[in-house]
Amino acid sequence: MSGGVDSSVVAAMAASTGAETIGITLQLYDHGAAISRVGSCCAGQDIRDARAVADKLGIAHYVFDHESQFRETVIEQFADEYLAGRTPIPCVRCNMGVKFTDLLRIARELDADCLATGHYVRRIEGKNGAELHRAADPARDQSYFLFATTQEQLDYLRFPLGDLPKDRVRELANMVSLSVANKPDSQDICFVPDGDYAKIVRKVRPDADDAGNIVHIYSGEILGAHKGLIHYTVGQRRGLEIGGLAEPLYVIKLDAASKNVLVGPKSALAVGAARLVNPNWLEDIEGRSVLAKVRSLARPVSAVLRGDQLIFDSPEYGVAPGQAAVIYDAEGHVLGGAWIEETVSADMMASA
Incomplete structure (x- = not known):
């Protein structure tokens, strides 16, 4: 309760x-x-x-x-x-x-x-x-x-x-006259009451605000500086503070080793496959055509699992390491799921 x-x-x-x-x-x-x-x-x-x-x-x-x-x-x-x-x-x-x-x-x-x-x-x-x-x-x-x-x-x-x-x-x-009948729903992340994730991270890990560069994923050009990876998520467009560019740029990858935020055009967000780890399969889905949900608010999309690779029928956007891939059949039966460890760009899949 x-x-x-x-x-x-x-x-x-x-x-x-x-x-x-x-x-x-x-x-x-x-x-x-x-x-x-x-x-x-x-x-x-x-x-x-x-x-x-x-x-x-x-x-x-x-x-x-x-x-x-x-x-x-x-x-x-x-x-x-x-x-x-x-x-x-x-x-x-x-x-x-x-x-x-x-x-x-x-x-x-x-x-x-x-x-x-x-x-x-x-x-x-x-x-x-x-x-x-x-x-x-x-x-x-x-x-x-x-x-x-x-x-x-x-x-x-x-x-x-x-x-x-x-x-x-x-x-x-x-x-039945319960006092909570009209009580508002709790928010998605209950321990972040004001939506400020970075504040929670800084409180738990005081060294979280390590600065780094904002780098173009294709050219390698340094476009600006940032105040810490904790302020960014894959797919983010606003808040990059690198104006004056010919096209809008999105966060494509967060590189913890170099502390760089890699940005690029929206097309660079297209993912062809994801490598999954620590699965919980409730049924055998190897090689089956299934529906995969890769974000909580995303619609399920057609995919197939081969080994630890979830391969999308069409490029999927906003797929981020740390999120989960949850697998369904056409009737909404949850077949299991796993954690997304890394992604493979649609361009790399096409050239393979």
């Missing part, structure tokens, strides 16, 4: 069945510092909200302090990824660690039959066991962030909201 409307409604749904229901909240931040933070989850006021909902439903509620684990496995890794010139996805790391590892362990220690969460994904029983599918409401689907869920975890998890639109969830919350 993160303190939001989604997990609160799941708790209400579970309690309404007559089953013994236990609410669990993981405290992920310092309680004092986060007491009034807006757009967070699992901190301060959110813990109070979760407890109020549990009291309303008449169910047990436990809070477990996982602040140190969250800092080490999510926040510090987030900072280190940026310093390495990569684009991290802390929500996936959180699901892989404190949520679907620690939470499952706690649930099993409590001898629970299952763990239900407020994620918008569908769990469907297939011929080989539980399957993970995209949510019925595409605007709320969170399957991209859950690609690392293992088969063993899927067998134990339940996602009651996967078939519901958000408006219906709020209606259900109002029907």
Whole structure:
């Protein structure tokens, strides 16, 4: 129970069945510092909200302090990824660690039959066991962030909201008079409340602002200077401060070794393939024509996996190391996913 409307409604749904229901909240931040933070989850006021909902439903509620684990496995890794010139996805790391590892362990220690969460994904029983599918409401689907869920975890998890639109969830919350019925949703990265990623990285890694050059990826010409790789992401156009050029330039690559930001025309962003590491395959997809989603807000595109290479049918843009490639079939069944280690430009693929 993160303190939001989604997990609160799941708790209400579970309690309404007559089953013994236990609410669990993981405290992920310092309680004092986060007491009034807006757009967070699992901190301060959110813990109070979760407890109020549990009291309303008449169910047990436990809070477990996982602040140190969250800092080490999510926040510090987030900072280190940026310093390495990569684009991290802390929500996936959180699901892989404190949520679907620690939470499952706690649930099993409590001898629970299952763990239900407020994620918008569908769990469907297939011929080989539980399957993970995209949510019925595409605007709320969170399957991209859950690609690392293992088969063993899927067998134990339940996602009651996967078939519901958000408006219906709020209606259900109002029907049982939950105080969080109209509470705003938490933001994508809960520990960056103001959207300033660089500030978080500097706080965790004080030496993060190492300056370097902005270099044209084709000519090698130095076009300007920057104040640290942490201020840039692949595909970025604004904020480069290198005006007076004949064509707009985009961030193509962040070179942590040289501390250079490599820029070029939009065509240089075209990626033909990506090398994947640390996969979690729920089915064998070698050589299959599949749909690949390479950013949380991207549409799935046609691709094929050969070894550790994800080869796109058509050039894909905005593919960045550190992000995830999540693989689906045409029906929205999550077949697994992996981390993008490096990319191969479409031009290089064409000339090979």
